[in-house]
């Protein structure tokens with residue numbers, strides 16, 4: 369189902385093969401160790417860069433190959449379908465989320481400074497919006513940036529930040545003005561070797577255990593004034609412009625992981641027997657699989673429509689929110705039913721469905737919760 373879709377061409381098929389091989393050769397042998405340690409190894413980033421799997425949309429002038437976003441979708445699909453949702457999430461935040469802010473809103477100098485490293489993996493990027501006191505309500509953030517001559521001085525705490533342990537730059541949502549108005553917030557890039565920047569612990573999670581997720585502390589961190597991304601007070605318009613891509617890619621990874629759960633389960637119920645026959649011989653099992661297969665077909669049709677629109681520059685906030693809402697919720701239904709069809713083995717970590725189940729849960733939370741997606745969609749009824 370992943371390949372042979374008319375939104376992709378031969379060049380995407382080649383990158384799909386490359387990403388699938390990379391997952392098998394460079395992730396699979398280390399994955400259990402990373403899951404045990406609760407974080408991917410930093411060397412993964414250099415290997416991804418070397419393989420050409422990081423940020424392929426970056427123009428050649430800045431070290432990339434200047435391809436289109438569909439290539440990012442193919443890479444995200446393959447890492448997720450391979451069952452490596454944690455590493456896939458790390459890569460996605462770097463390449464599918466952070467990159468957009470620099471590519472679309474950065475100055476020439478900022479692009480020269482950071483993009484080549486993001487392509488070769490020597491620079492890992494993170495984006496810090498959420499704080500201990502607020503996540504859904506971004507206008508409630510308390511991290512401040514104060515202008516002091518030719519510098520911004522940043523104070524605050526961020527939490528749940530993907531790539532928090534390994535990141536070299538953090539696109540930080542800060543309050544540069546007063547009040548709740550959207551004009552009071554700015555995006556500032558913070559290099560993590562600045563004085564006053566500190567990483568908290570790598571957070572322990574239910575699923576996506578090897579994904580790198582941390583608290584970050586900013587204590588009078590001084591960064592040059594030209595680390596401001598876009599104009600002062602323009603964080604909200606930039607976030608509004610970039611969040612649809614983030615939500616689309618979450619939907620893309622959910623589709624691939626849900627498809628994997630279905631494929632594994634279909635094979636399992638053909639092999640496993642009870643009462644003298646394969647589980648799939650039960651009509652109730654076949655009907656359940658028929659429901660799941662239908663859900664997947666509908667999901668692929670919609671996600672492909674959204675990818676096509678995004679490629680044409682026409683993906684709206686509403687489309688992206690509907691894709692994230694429906695597809696991540698669908699993934700939740702699929703992994704739950706698939707786990708059930710595995711019986712007790714589904715609850716065992718030795719079985720891949722167990723991890724797919726746990727890894728799926730956060731898809732309905734980060735990038736904006738399902739409830740927030742409904743809020744956004746309901747603005748355009």
Ligand SMILES: Cc1cc2nc3c(=O)[nH]c(=O)nc-3n(C[C@H](O)[C@H](O)[C@H](O)COP(=O)(O)OP(=O)(O)OC[C@H]3O[C@@H](n4cnc5c(N)ncnc54)[C@H](O)[C@@H]3O)c2cc1C
Pocket residue numbers: 461495496497498501502503504505527528529530531573581730733734735736737738739740743
């Ligand atoms: C593994 C992981 C990785 C993450 N990575 C990042 C990252 O890289 N960068 C980053 O900035 N953040 C990241 N996040 C944070 C994530 O985006 C937030 O957790 C999410 O936006 C929800 O915010 P919250 O946790 O503060 O929940 P809250 O905003 O406190 O919401 C709690 C509950 O209330 C509901 N709710 C809130 N407002 C409304 C409303 N108006 N109407 C109805 N229901 C409402 C929510 O839907 C939710 O169910 C990550 C989170 C996780 C778990």
